[in-house]
Amino acid sequence: MLPDTEVLVVAHLRATDAVMALTQRVGTKTPVSLDGQFAKVTLLDEGMHRGSRALHVVHPLVQIDCYGSSNRDSAHAEASLLARTIREAIVAMAAASHSGAVVTAARATQRRLPDSELDPPRERYIVTCELTLHAA
Amino acid sequence: MPRNPNLEAELAASPEYQAGMQQITRIVAATVQDQAPNVTGYYEGHIAAEGTQIVASDFAWHLVEFGSVNNPPYAPLRRGVIAAGLRFVDESRI
Numbered sequence: 001m002l003p004d005t006e007v008l009v010v011a012h013l014r015a016t017d018a019v020m021a022l023t024q025r026v027g028t029k030t031p032v033s034l035d036g037q038f039a040k041v042t043l044l045d046e047g048m049h050r051g052s053r054a055l056h057v058v059h060p061l062v063q064i065d066c067y068g069s070s071n072r073d074s075a076h077a078e079a080s081l082l083a084r085t086i087r088e089a090i091v092a093m094a095a096a097s098h099s100g101a102v103v104t105a106a107r108a109t110q111r112r113l114p115d116s117e118l119d120p121p122r123e124r125y126i127v128t129c130e131l132t133l134h135a136a
Numbered sequence: 137m138p139r140n141p142n143l144e145a146e147l148a149a150s151p152e153y154q155a156g157m158q159q160i161t162r163i164v165a166a167t168v169q170d171q172a173p174n175v176t177g178y179y180e181g182h183i184a185a186e187g188t189q190i191v192a193s194d195f196a197w198h199l200v201e202f203g204s205v206n207n208p209p210y211a212p213l214r215r216g217v218i219a220a221g222l223r224f225v226d227e228s229r230i
Binding site: 030034042044045047061063065109113115116117118122126128130 | 198199202203204205206207208209211214215218224226227
């Protein structure tokens with residue numbers, strides 16, 4: 001059976017020391033406290049590989065919101081560093097081993113988009129990930 | 137027979153090619169509207185195909201597309217491209 005992509009990505013990020021050195025708050029929900037930096041993983045789409053009749057290879061599209069802390073002096077740098085670190089970790093997924101899944105390709109882009117729903121607006125980078133994977 | 141290095145550019149400039157691309161753009165715009173959250177209809181009403189571009193003129197389009205602490209990312213633009221059968225490539229131009 002195909003793995004749960006959000007679980008796969010969160011597990012990989014939590015197993016990446018460089019990410020954990022910045023924040024341990026990596027998950028699929030917005031944390032209760034918004035003071036510190038955090039990353040939120042959301043699966044947007046998960047289409048089948050073109051030409052594949054069997055449900056084997058899929059192309060998940062994943063968004064990772066990388067928030068800086070509420071410290072206005074350091075928030076931009078924190079969000080940027082978190083996004084760049086996570087982007088590097090995502091691209092490394094193709095070379096890493098995973099529980100129940102084989103990632104054959106991983107691509108990630110990032111853009112700065114502060115979250116204007118918070119007052120004051122919070123620094124945020126969005127990492128958009130395109131993965132290709134199948135069950136192990 | 138020598139190859140024409142300008143073939144792709146010449147084809148892209150032809151009226152038939154432009155008409156085909158504009159037709160595809162209208163189809164993709166319709167799938168973007170299908171992927172939008174069906175709450176007020178405001179967002180869907182502000183999606184338009186203009187030439188070979190899809191324009192989202194809702195002032196809060198970025199909240200619908202990318203979400204916030206209070207909203208999930210519905211991503212109608214990105215998911216609409218995929219739903220229309222195209223390959224989505226993120227160029228990060230915002």
